[in-house]
Amino acid sequence: MKKYLITFENTYRVLEAEKRLTGVFNGVTTIPTPESMSTDCGVSLSLKSNKSRTEVRTVLKDSGISFSKIIKS
Amino acid sequence: MIYLDNAATSFPKPPGVAEAVGEYLSEYSVSSGRSSYPAAVKVSKKIFTCRQNIAKLFNISDASRIVFTLNATAALNTALKGILRKNSTALISSLEHNAIARPLNYLKETKNINILTLKSDKDGYIIKEDLENKLAKKIDIVAVNHASNVFGLVQDIKTIGAICKKHGTLFMVDAAQTAGEIKIDVKDMNIDILAASGHKGLLSPAGVGFLYLRKGIEFPPLVHGGTGSNSEQSIQPKFWPDKMESGTLNIGSIIGLEKSTEFILKRTVKEISEKKSAITSYLIQNLNQIKGLSLYGPDNPGPDKPRSDKKRTSPVSFNIAGKTPSEIAEILNKKNICVRTGLHCAPMAHKFLKTYPEGTVRASAGYFTKEKEIDRLIATLKSI
Numbered sequence: 001m002k003k004y005l006i007t008f009e010n011t012y013r014v015l016e017a018e019k020r021l022t023g024v025f026n027g028v029t030t031i032p033t034p035e036s037m038s039t040d041c042g043v044s045l046s047l048k049s050n051k052s053r054t055e056v057r058t059v060l061k062d063s064g065i066s067f068s069k070i071i072k073s
Numbered sequence: 074m075i076y077l078d079n080a081a082t083s084f085p086k087p088p089g090v091a092e093a094v095g096e097y098l099s100e101y102s103v104s105s106g107r108s109s110y111p112a113a114v115k116v117s118k119k120i121f122t123c124r125q126n127i128a129k130l131f132n133i134s135d136a137s138r139i140v141f142t143l144n145a146t147a148a149l150n151t152a153l154k155g156i157l158r159k160n161s162t163a164l165i166s167s168l169e170h171n172a173i174a175r176p177l178n179y180l181k182e183t184k185n186i187n188i189l190t191l192k193s194d195k196d197g198y199i200i201k202e203d204l205e206n207k208l209a210k211k212i213d214i215v216a217v218n219h220a221s222n223v224f225g226l227v228q229d230i231k232t233i234g235a236i237c238k239k240h241g242t243l244f245m246v247d248a249a250q251t252a253g254e255i256k257i258d259v260k261d262m263n264i265d266i267l268a269a270s271g272h273k274g275l276l277s278p279a280g281v282g283f284l285y286l287r288k289g290i291e292f293p294p295l296v297h298g299g300t301g302s303n304s305e306q307s308i309q310p311k312f313w314p315d316k317m318e319s320g321t322l323n324i325g326s327i328i329g330l331e332k333s334t335e336f337i338l339k340r341t342v343k344e345i346s347e348k349k350s351a352i353t354s355y356l357i358q359n360l361n362q363i364k365g366l367s368l369y370g371p372d373n374p375g376p377d378k379p380r381s382d383k384k385r386t387s388p389v390s391f392n393i394a395g396k397t398p399s400e401i402a403e404i405l406n407k408k409n410i411c412v413r414t415g416l417h418c419a420p421m422a423h424k425f426l427k428t429y430p431e432g433t434v435r436a437s438a439g440y441f442t443k444e445k446e447i448d449r450l451i452a453t454l455k456s457i
């Protein structure tokens with residue numbers, strides 16, 4: 001399984017996404033945002049999936065989640 | 074203590090609220106929205122859930138449009154000062170609290186805004202035809218309190234909202250006296266802006282309130298500063314709720330509000346409404362038995378006449394012939410029966426009732442008030 005890191009503009013959006021994606025993906029959890037992503041808020045979301053980055057992006061978009069970036073980690 | 078001042082702030086709070094706040098203070102009293110360690114995420118989640126609970130209670134589809142404030146007053150100030158510009162016009166009812174009247178009069182002095190007051194019928198209800206007529210001219214906001222904090226009169230918000238929508242005018246409701254007590258649905262009632270405090274009918278500790286702004290309504294916040302997001306930028310973020318929430322929030326009270334709104338959602342607003350209505354009817358019936366006591370409000374017809382079916386909330390105002398409100402308060406204070414006297418921060422409502430400037434005695438029961446507590450009040454009043 002691949003691990004993805006998703007960043008958001010604020011904690012509200014992180015927690016909204018966590019709520020909506022728990023059960024949709026595996027291992028959905030909040031983690032500290034790496035410094036390289038410092039334009040965003042201090043918390044990010046980590047999740048696991050067999051899907052490609054593009055497919056994950058589509059799932060997020062279809063769930064109405066407003067996120068900043070998806071990074072394969 | 075017999076507490077009948079729930080219109081000022083509710084007491085007691087529901088079971089679990091004090092414990093939740095205490096647990097926060099003693100176990101994980103850290104900041105929110107800024108850090109990623111477990112306690113910080115736990116706090117952020119509580120605040121998130123609190124916003125979701127409020128969204129459920131008022132049928133708000135995007136909880137990020139709910140902004141935490143210090144109280145209803147701060148929420149109303151944010152909206153009025155954000156929306157009204159030089160020479161703008163605001164339309165209000167004749168029963169507004171100072172939380173609306175004072176910021177508007179300040180804006181009148183500083184920005185030359187116009188304040189128009191809607192005509193009301195003999196009971197205090199806004200006259201719909203007058204609203205229609207006044208909306209024919211450009212009005213920047215209609216700001217109305219849902220229920221009077223002096224005598225409990227509830228305006229027909231749904232009809233007013235529909236008329237404002239028809240005219241494309243922003244509609245703001247001051248729900249300080251009704252949030253958690255009367256069903257409010259921002260979509261069904263066409264409410265663009267909703268302001269309330271946590272510590273009254275929403276049963277939280279003091280120090281938190283909220284402002285809801287419909288999607289599409291954008292104006293600068295009253296306060297700018299750190300949000301824990303976009304920190305490399307020296308300007309305020311544009312996204313919600315951060316745009317409107319600078320500085321550390323009153324986390325303890327928000328955690329209390331999370332717990333109290335959970336309680337309200339479980340009990341349902343309908344059940345709370347029925348219970349408060351029953352205890353308020355009991356209060357009114359018994360007050361009506363007291364000689365020389367005059368009650369104010371549309372549904373206080375006297376002991377021999379039927380009660381009107383018009384909705385009301387819990388504040389009940391009265392006076393007793395030959396006594397001033399403060400003389401009555403003095404007698405009640407000695408028995409530790411808590412009521413509020415005077416003008417209740419709402420001189421407009423007292424001018425309407427013709428009880429200005431002395432005011433009235435106001436007794437307001439809460440969800441937890443018992444009949445035997447009302448009996449004690451009545452017995453004491455009868456002895457006067």
Ligand SMILES: Cc1ncc(COP(=O)(O)O)c(C=O)c1O
Binds near residue numbers: 080270418
């Ligand atoms: C109708 C109304 N509006 C506004 C307020 C202000 O509420 P707060 O003191 O929580 O800001 C109150 C409370 O006194 C009120 O009754």
